Amino acid sequence: MKYKLKGLYEFVLNSFFPVRCPYCDIVIDPQRYACGECSKNFPEIPITTYIEGGIRCVAPFLYKDSYAEAVKRFKFNSRAQYAKAFAFALVNALGSSGVDLNFDYITCVPMHKEQRIKRGYNQSQLLARHCAELMQTVYIDALEKFRQNQVQHTLSGAERRKNVKGVYRALNKEKLKDKRVLIIDDIVTTGSTLAECTKILSKSGCGEICCAVVCCAE
Ligand SMILES: [Zn+2]
Numbered sequence: 001m002k003y004k005l006k007g008l009y010e011f012v013l014n015s016f017f018p019v020r021c022p023y024c025d026i027v028i029d030p031q032r033y034a035c036g037e038c039s040k041n042f043p044e045i046p047i048t049t050y051i052e053g054g055i056r057c058v059a060p061f062l063y064k065d066s067y068a069e070a071v072k073r074f075k076f077n078s079r080a081q082y083a084k085a086f087a088f089a090l091v092n093a094l095g096s097s098g099v100d101l102n103f104d105y106i107t108c109v110p111m112h113k114e115q116r117i118k119r120g121y122n123q124s125q126l127l128a129r130h131c132a133e134l135m136q137t138v139y140i141d142a143l144e145k146f147r148q149n150q151v152q153h154t155l156s157g158a159e160r161r162k163n164v165k166g167v168y169r170a171l172n173k174e175k176l177k178d179k180r181v182l183i184i185d186d187i188v189t190t191g192s193t194l195a196e197c198t199k200i201l202s203k204s205g206c207g208e209i210c211c212a213v214v215c216c217a218e
Helices: 002-016 036-041 065-076 080-096 113-119 123-135 157-163 192-203
Strands: 046-051 055-058 107-110 143-146 168-170 181-190 211-214
Touching: 036 181, 046 211, 055 080, 055 192, 065 080, 065 181, 065 211, 080 113, 080 211, 107 123, 107 143, 123 181, 143 192, 168 192, 168 211, 192 211
Parallel strands: 055 211, 107 181, 181 211
Antiparallel strands: 046 055, 143 168
């Protein structure tokens, strides 16, 4: 009965809000994660970068062309529904990079409460929740952004590092001790935000930490 209701709910949802290919925004079969044309052009090899502290960060795409446009629509044009398809790309990228997918928890870069209310959602949290579902892992709110700061993309590298200091704090510390945690965000540029988040989690007693994002800046 539960599954029948879920099916009905999805049917109604898809009728009013059809599933779209995140990379070109055309309507696609709700069972698919991208249109045929965009799937054909996916990069074969994921990108691996290392942020401060030697933490591995994996991304399926570079932040350019249709991928950059897709992430912008996801963040600024109310395309929250892209989260599911992006999470699929993210989990695939982690798997093909040889990352052990056996995490204890999946979390995200948090958004300040006021900003979240304004946007209606935290795109990184949506991604993290879908990744947790795909990887059959537990999602946890491990961090909180308790202070507003300037928007990162308007700042230089040094300013970005300074801008993220003292704005995040750990939550659920007792659960995180010695655990393997995956932190999800939408984009990595200089890595300042992810570096600050991983530093806080490490100080809180987390074990191994890995990061994954949809796009990595060139
Ligand atoms: Zn497409």
